[in-house]
Amino acid sequence: MATKILIADDHSMFADGIESILNRQDGIKVVGKCYDGISILPFLKQNEVDIILLDVNLPEKNGIEVCKEVIAAFPEMKILAISMFNQESYVSEILKFGAKGYILKNTGQDELMQAIQTIEGGNTFFSKDVTQTIMRGLMNDRKGGTKSEGFIPKITRREKEVLKLIVQEFTTQEIGDKLFISLKTVESHRSSLLAKVNARNTAGLVRIALEKKLIE
Amino acid sequence: MATKILIADDHSMFADGIESILNRQDGIKVVGKCYDGISILPFLKQNEVDIILLDVNLPEKNGIEVCKEVIAAFPEMKILAISMFNQESYVSEILKFGAKGYILKNTGQDELMQAIQTIEGGNTFFSKDVTQTIMRGLMNDRKGGTKSEGFIPKITRREKEVLKLIVQEFTTQEIGDKLFISLKTVESHRSSLLAKVNARNTAGLVRIALEKKLIE
DNA sequence: TAAAAATTGAGGGTTTTCCCCTATGCCATC
DNA sequence: GATGGCATAGGGGAAAACCCTCAATTTTTA
16 A cells, blocks of 8 residues: 655645656555645545645645645544754744654755655654754753743733834834833833843844844 | 766755756756756866756855856857846846756746747747736836846945945944954945845844845 | 946934833732 | 732833944946
């Protein structure tokens, strides 16, 4: 019985290439390809699939959301996340939602096959680079307050409003006008924000806000 | 006589996939794969190649530079640029340096084959999306400065260095010290950066830099 | 090789951010 | 009913960012 694989990637050239590689292998059959996030669930409801090769950066509905939904509907589904980038936030998030592995698009054929076989056996597979990234993430979690690198305390409701406006290029005065509070109050919030995310200035605040997705 | 193709892409999974597709076709032979920009010229000097499938975003030396060098050394070489992104600046630049076509990685197999055949015949091929982008680019040139929303101007080498340090929370003075240039010079670069990305302040600059990945 | 672009830098100004300190209502929880 | 977190806000000052104009040199490109 061949392992049934669904490839989900919006870059059809990539999806086709992977399909071509996999279909040459014994015991593997690519049963479908999805070019966006929304068509995956419907496909799964009508077809039998063992493993999904899921691109993390899908249009419309990204891989992380898709992963969450798929696992909710099919808890036994084996998902191998594939990404262009080795970003700690993506890796940890999609794993949290039940992906069984994470590889990068610069992974070779042999390693891809190894990943699929590993996942199929119910185990977990990470690319070497990704493993290092995860380790770094875990280290930060453990350390907590050693050098307070990577750790973010919680931002209050009002601070988040201010932060959002800062990222949108409004000045302190303009933010005050928008929120009907004084310039000084906005300054207070800015100070707290800088302290909480441990940034030296607005540049760092904005970078961290985007990196850690503190807004929206 | 089969058309000899060289694939240049740092994502080996992608390169392998394309190779697998192409080698199934009649009259096409993948004679080599390069995973970075610097190994392409040496390869061409020792092997006969008809068409290069060249990733625009290569590490070390990017596709645009590679294209320029290759055409300088082999003016008859046919280069088909392949990119993840449909960025006007990339498209127009690499075409300026002699690429014969530009397709995106979301291009299907059939279209890929069509592109290769077109290029081989000495003609030029663009993906549909790319054609539209070029048209928009031309329109913008004509109009001048309509509103240019979403347009990414090119950042110079030095500006990028400064930008990187801004995002890393260094102050203007500190950046000057690091780069051994005066505070005033750094201010000049900051001004240009703000103008180029059309930001009002550092917050916007950082946001746009991260959004548009101006700093890699 | 001439023209264009990039890099460098200055003077002199305004605006904004950042950093102290302090302080007062308003909540909720304990 | 006290403690603590949150939102509010002031004064005052230092630092940094931003703006404008100009210009010399170097590098790159056409």
